[in-house]
Amino acid sequence: MHKKIQLFSIILALITLTGCFFSGSEANRWNVAPEGTTSFSLSRDGRFAIYHSAQQGIVLWDLRQNKKLADFGSQDPHHNTVLTSKISDNNRYAITATAQNFAIWDLAWGQSDGLWSISDGIIRDVDIANNGQKVLLGLSNGKALYIDLGTGRRLEFLAHQEKVNSVALSANGNFALSGGNDYSAYFWDTRSGQIIYQFEHTSRISRVALQRDGKLALTADGGNDAYIWDLSSGEKQAELAVRLRQQNLSSARFSDNGQQLATGTPSRRVELWDTATGSNLGRWEAAPKQDTRPPAAVVYDVAITPDGQVVSGTSAGIAQAWTTD
Numbered sequence: 001m002h003k004k005i006q007l008f009s010i011i012l013a014l015i016t017l018t019g020c021f022f023s024g025s026e027a028n029r030w031n032v033a034p035e036g037t038t039s040f041s042l043s044r045d046g047r048f049a050i051y052h053s054a055q056q057g058i059v060l061w062d063l064r065q066n067k068k069l070a071d072f073g074s075q076d077p078h079h080n081t082v083l084t085s086k087i088s089d090n091n092r093y094a095i096t097a098t099a100q101n102f103a104i105w106d107l108a109w110g111q112s113d114g115l116w117s118i119s120d121g122i123i124r125d126v127d128i129a130n131n132g133q134k135v136l137l138g139l140s141n142g143k144a145l146y147i148d149l150g151t152g153r154r155l156e157f158l159a160h161q162e163k164v165n166s167v168a169l170s171a172n173g174n175f176a177l178s179g180g181n182d183y184s185a186y187f188w189d190t191r192s193g194q195i196i197y198q199f200e201h202t203s204r205i206s207r208v209a210l211q212r213d214g215k216l217a218l219t220a221d222g223g224n225d226a227y228i229w230d231l232s233s234g235e236k237q238a239e240l241a242v243r244l245r246q247q248n249l250s251s252a253r254f255s256d257n258g259q260q261l262a263t264g265t266p267s268r269r270v271e272l273w274d275t276a277t278g279s280n281l282g283r284w285e286a287a288p289k290q291d292t293r294p295p296a297a298v299v300y301d302v303a304i305t306p307d308g309q310v311v312s313g314t315s316a317g318i319a320q321a322w323t324t325d
Contacts, residue, residue, distance in 0.1 A: 033317025134173030179205030264299025
């Protein structure tokens with residue numbers, strides 16, 4: 001009898017914990033690539049998605065109209081796997097990258113603007129400015145590489161001592177944020193290469209993000225530390241109230257006004273935060289890829305729609321819209 005009561009108590013505790021962790025509900029779902037994706041990026045407003053799968057290649061999708069807009073096919077003649085991508089802040093351009101090359105796509109015309117190769121490192125993350133010509137790459141050799149494809153100017157940012165895991169570029173291309181395995185993130189000027197702020201952590205930085213007006217930055221590490229920084233002063237504004245240990249962030253995006261931050265993890269968690277206090281405003285669990293055991297999905301990207309819904313895109317090939325109601 002005692003064992004039955006003990007078991008019941010454990011089950012009740014688990015149910016209660018699950019109920020506390022996940023809040024709100026799913027508002028919409030788009031199963032765009034049932035075979036799964038190797039990269040998945042959303043536009044800032046959560047309307048458009050660009051993803052890559054082995055079966056479909058690179059695809060542009062309109063989530064609002066729930067229809068495919070373009071089939072871009074393979075990025076290169078060797079059909080290499082696209083591992084990371086980003087849509088520009090104004091929704092006009094996208095960058096997709098394999099380990100060794102990257103391509104620029106004009107989304108308005110549905111065509112490629114070119115393919116470029118990198119020879120001195122493996123590409124780990126990318127970002128692109130609104131003009132579709134200024135790009136930022138985070139490389140395995142410790143470099144953050146800024147390139148102006150229009151002028152051919154190339155700037156190697158060499159402050160990092162180890163792999164650069166995550167990069168973010170301002171919409172005008174003038175400012176960059178990079179974080180790496182050396183426990184440091186740097187906010188720097190792409191015109192001069194000069195460091196504006198250095199943000200230090202106690203473990204490897206896995207994710208960085210910039211608010212679109214340049215007011216705030218996020219740096220998050222592989223432990224439990226995720227910080228919001230005020231870029232007008234370089235001071236820490238808030239620390240995210242992370243509940244779980246060793247919570248890596250695989251994606252992050254500020255709302256347009258900077259008051260909220262959406263994040264995703266490699267273990268299906270999607271969350272919304274208050275950037276002033278670091279408190280949690282909503283938690284959801286993304287759908288796993290069909291027939292996977294255990295259920296799995298990496299949240300490759302998140303966005304916040306104009307009406308406040310959070311949208312996630314995952315390795316399961318599924319986009320979902322979430323509401324806190």
